[in-house]
Amino acid sequence: MTSESPASSPEHRQPPPGAPVALSAQTGWHRLHPLSPVVSAGPRLAALVVVLLGFAVAQQRTAGSDLITDGVVIVIALAGGFIRWLVTRWQVADGVLRVDTGLVRRDSRRFPLSQVQAIDVVQTGIARVLGLAELRLRVAGGDASRGGRLACLRRADAEVLREQLLALARTARASASRSEVSGTDAADANATALSERAASAQSAVAWPPTASGSVTATAPAATPERVLFRVHPGRLAGGLLFSHVGVIALVAIGVLVAISAIWGEKAAVASFVSVGLGAILGIWRQFNSEFGTSVTIAPDGLRLKSGLIQVAAETIRPGRIQAVRLVEPLVWRAFGWCRLEIDVAGPRQREENHAEGHRLRGLIPVGTRAEADHMLSELLTNRPVPSLPAPAPARWKAPLKYHFLAWNGDARYVVASGGRVCRKTTWVPLEKVQSIRWLQGPVQRGFGLATVHLDVAGRRVTASIEDRATAEADAILARLPAVARAARLRHR
Amino acid sequence: MQKWVEVVDEFPHVAEQGFSEAGDDLTWLRPSPLLLRARRIEVALVTVPLAIIGLLGGLASSWQAAVGVGAGVVALGVLSERFLSRRVAAWGYAERKEDLMVRRGVLVKRQSVIPYGRMQFIDVTAGPIERSLGLATLRMHTAAAASDARIPGLDKSVAGVLRDQLASLGEAQAAGL
Numbered sequence: 091m092t093s094e095s096p097a098s099s100p101e102h103r104q105p106p107p108g109a110p111v112a113l114s115a116q117t118g119w120h121r122l123h124p125l126s127p128v129v130s131a132g133p134r135l136a137a138l139v140v141v142l143l144g145f146a147v148a149q150q151r152t153a154g155s156d157l158i159t160d161g162v163v164i165v166i167a168l169a170g171g172f173i174r175w176l177v178t179r180w181q182v183a184d185g186v187l188r189v190d191t192g193l194v195r196r197d198s199r200r201f202p203l204s205q206v207q208a209i210d211v212v213q214t215g216i217a218r219v220l221g222l223a224e225l226r227l228r229v230a231g232g233d234a235s236r237g238g239r240l241a242c243l244r245r246a247d248a249e250v251l252r253e254q255l256l257a258l259a260r261t262a263r264a265s266a267s268r269s270e271v272s273g274t275d276a277a278d279a280n281a282t283a284l285s286e287r288a289a290s291a292q293s294a295v296a297w298p299p300t301a302s303g304s305v306t307a308t309a310p311a312a313t314p315e316r317v318l319f320r321v322h323p324g325r326l327a328g329g330l331l332f333s334h335v336g337v338i339a340l341v342a343i344g345v346l347v348a349i350s351a352i353w354g355e356k357a358a359v360a361s362f363v364s365v366g367l368g369a370i371l372g373i374w375r376q377f378n379s380e381f382g383t384s385v386t387i388a389p390d391g392l393r394l395k396s397g398l399i400q401v402a403a404e405t406i407r408p409g410r411i412q413a414v415r416l417v418e419p420l421v422w423r424a425f426g427w428c429r430l431e432i433d434v435a436g437p438r439q440r441e442e443n444h445a446e447g448h449r450l451r452g453l454i455p456v457g458t459r460a461e462a463d464h465m466l467s468e469l470l471t472n473r474p475v476p477s478l479p480a481p482a483p484a485r486w487k488a489p490l491k492y493h494f495l496a497w498n499g500d501a502r503y504v505v506a507s508g509g510r511v512c513r514k515t516t517w518v519p520l521e522k523v524q525s526i527r528w529l530q531g532p533v534q535r536g537f538g539l540a541t542v543h544l545d546v547a548g549r550r551v552t553a554s555i556e557d558r559a560t561a562e563a564d565a566i567l568a569r570l571p572a573v574a575r576a577a578r579l580r581h582r
Numbered sequence: 583m584q585k586w587v588e589v590v591d592e593f594p595h596v597a598e599q600g601f602s603e604a605g606d607d608l609t610w611l612r613p614s615p616l617l618l619r620a621r622r623i624e625v626a627l628v629t630v631p632l633a634i635i636g637l638l639g640g641l642a643s644s645w646q647a648a649v650g651v652g653a654g655v656v657a658l659g660v661l662s663e664r665f666l667s668r669r670v671a672a673w674g675y676a677e678r679k680e681d682l683m684v685r686r687g688v689l690v691k692r693q694s695v696i697p698y699g700r701m702q703f704i705d706v707t708a709g710p711i712e713r714s715l716g717l718a719t720l721r722m723h724t725a726a727a728a729s730d731a732r733i734p735g736l737d738k739s740v741a742g743v744l745r746d747q748l749a750s751l752g753e754a755q756a757a758g759l
Contacts, residue, residue: 525694525700525726525729525731527692527693527694530691530692549728
């Protein structure tokens with residue numbers, strides 16, 4: 091340790107656990123949980139153990155010296171993580187979360203809480219076994235690496251810290267107006283007291299949370315939550331089975347079985363195994379991440395919890411939703427199922443989902459139309475439905491799409507639907523529209539049609555009002571900027 | 583359509599800005615006439631080496647093939663030149679009170695509306711050909727990746743003035759995400 095060690099200055103000492111300490115005195119540095127090296131090294135460690143075991147089995151040797159070298163390798167792997175834990179510390183002061191780390195190259199990061207878009211609590215498999223959780227801060231713009239991570243804390247502590255950081259973020263934003271909410275019942279009063287105390291103490295955080303501290307006891311009670319949706323496990327499995335990937339996997343398996351049954355050809359089977367395996371892995375990954383999805387509405391926004399082995403909890407602050415999309419694939423429509431997705435600015439922080447950066451966040455992975463309608467009316471007030479079908483010439487221009495092409499709009503939202511086999515309906519709040527594009531290809535010109543795109547932040551969603559009569563598209567382009575501006579001004 | 587128009591007309595501050603068929607009284611500004619020359623140079627720079635390579639490649643088999651390939655490439659170049667003048671002529675931009683409008687394209691016609699308040703940053707670039715003709719390309723970036731606001735072939739001085747103007751307008755009307 092360097093001279094910057096947490097215990098070096100007396101006033102920055104960690105308070106003894108259990109003692110009720112004034113918040114203002116708690117601006118000291120904190121460590122992560124001592125078991126965090128095990129969690130962070132977990133997957134690598136597991137791989138290492140497998141490899142070493144493989145070697146041991148292959149060489150048919152069980153000599154003591156080999157075990158010792160294996161042990162040394164594992165200890166070295168752990169030691170790196172341990173040193174990292176030793177030199178990592180964090181602090182919340184003046185509404186800023188600071189995370190210092192690094193032995194040779196010191197790395198000090200500051201995250202102003204007012205800039206935080208969302209705070210997630212993520213538990214990997216090993217972390218769940220050990221009762222730990224990781225806290226991830228999401229900031230707007232930039233890639234995932236710019237977000238803050240606190241890995242790992244005790245699970246209960248992580249939840250409490252998340253509440254406190256979110257409360258601090260609220261006060262940091264509200265401090266300019268100074269209009270605090272004055273609640274009458276105990277829970278509200280407590281929340282107000284927390285935020286006021288936090289503000290008066292220059293945004294310090296009560297840490298570690300003590301059993302006697304009122305913050306810990308009442309933090310959950312201060313946020314009345316309402317469950318909007320909980321995914322049905324059977325329906326999730328069924329939905330995935332009948333999704334695109336699922337159908338591909340089924341076909342691959344069918345071909346596999348057919349080939350091996352008819353020709354008994356082993357080599358041909360081997361080439362299909364990778365395809366089938368890939369599809370199955372994809373399905374499993376999706377099942378794993380979407381299992382047990384539950385959406386609750388809380389004062390600080392929508393809370394999304396999901397995961398079978400790795401559990402993730404994220405909070406989406408109100409007004410951060412850029413677009414809402416309802417997806418109804420062909421087979422799902424037969425069951426009356428659909429998927430509801432939302433687009434939120436900023437990257438989604440799930441490391442294993444690099445390839446799925448273009449996917450939206452699934453609020454309802456698989457649900458009935460009734461569930462989706464309920465959620466939609468919760469997300470969008472008095473939403474328009476796509477009731478204006480495309481004009482007749484569009485039938486010839488886009489025969490496969492025509493039956494789904496429609497749009498509508500009011501002063502707040504524009505909704506557009508499209509898709510050939512899979513119906514996709516996209517709602518865009520007008521105050522989120524970044525730019526409007528009018529487009530007419532040669533075929534469209536022949537039929538007197540044009541398309542208007544509404545772009546929202548990011549690269550994932552564009553609401554496309556496809557194949558409208560040229561006059562209508564012109565009118566949309568002429569009017570929409572002014573309507574969107576009015577919507578922006580209203581939300582300022 | 584009906585409903586939407588009704589709702590929109592309920593907003594007096596929207597109506598007073600006179601958006602109704604605003605496209606007619608817009609003054610479309612055009613890129614510099616030098617843009618056509620820049621595009622021609624680009625086409626020539628691609629066509630000539632390709633024709634030479636085709637000629638040499640064709641010579642390996644017979645001189646008829648060489649002439650055929652060379653002539654074909656040159657014909658393609660000339661053909662694309664014919665389209666060029668129309669494409670260059672299609673570029674236009676209009677500075678409206680609250681947003682910038684950019685239009686382009688002959689085969690695929692596009693019009694973009696980018697509110698000044700949505701601008702994240704503006705950059706002015708100039709490739710070697712553009713630089714030699716004193717031209718520059720101005721590009722407005724919004725938070726949306728799909729936004730398409732590029733004005734090529736502006737006079738360097740015009741591009742500079744436009745950039746500063748757009749930047750100050752963007753600052754004045756800036757809106758959050």
